[in-house]
Amino acid sequence: MDSKVPPAAEAESAGSAFARELAASLLAGPIELPSFPDVALRVQQVLADDAVSTEMVVRIVGAEPMLAARVVSLANSAAMNPSSHQVTDLRTAVSRMGFDSLRAAAVSFAMVQLGARAEYASIEQQLMHNWRDSVGFASTASVVARRSQRMSPDTALFAALVAGVGKVYILTRASRHRQLLADAAAYQGVVREWHIKFARSLLASWHVAEDVIEAVEAYERRNEDTRPGPPLADVLACAALINRYHDAPAHLAESLPNSRAAQRLGLAKAAPDAIMTDAAGELAKLNVALGR
DSSP, X not given: OOOOOOHHXXXXXXXXXXXXXXXXXXXXXXXXXXXXXXXXXXXXXXXXXXXXXXXXXXXXXXXXXXXXXXXXXXHTSTTTOTTOOOOOSHHHHHHHHOHHHHHHHXXXXXHHHHHTOGGGGGGHHHHHHHHHHHHHHHXXXXXXXXXXXXXXXXXXXXXXXXXXXXXXXXXXXXXXXXXXHTOXXXXXXXXXXXXXXXXXXXXXXXXXXXXXXXHHHHXXXXXXXXXXXXXXXXXXXXXHHHHHTTTOHHHHHHHGGGOHHHHHHTOTTSXXXXXXXXXXXXXXXXXXXXXX
């Protein structure tokens, strides 16, 4: 009698075991993103205080030369510097950027550093794929916020950029479960079930504003949800829909008018081609700014 376990059953078993591991880590809390640079965490935490001085922020950012160089580069990018007046000192760069853009720069720096860690060599491509998706999502969210005029594009960009941190956490944990990673369907099932829970925990530990955390928690349901809610969640939901159909404008043209989030934002009748063109332009500028 053949006692071998069918591959599908093995994948299901691996997925269940990994889900139990995730549940245990969340219950034990607080959780940390492995190998996330300390300076990026300090930036998020200090910027949670709206009264923090520019001098304090400059000291923290300046303690990591690579991050400081990235901040100055971002401040001089086309997205932040339409007048083409170049700055060379960190203090002026920090003042020009504003807190949301500075948060985004710190997260970008951390994700690049994370992907370069030797212990994650086996998942480097997946980490970078996740990060590219996050940057694309952020650029589209910025465009949606600007077109709807309901909130700051910089806030939308930051919220979209960090919305996937739960997926990153799960991927780093899954790097030790090669059998599970080999089965895309089983792995994605775990991600869908758990990533928002870990995103909330991580963002709360970073002292990210509660309205951003609530939007990250809610946005995946907002395209179908008929209830009113915070505009940031609707911006993220609309951006996610646009990105889902970025290669299929005809499908986007059919789906956008039916999106409850787009309706609430006044974008249900917007021209999909124009939005996608704007998003592509924003993505190009963001990639240059983030050094990608």
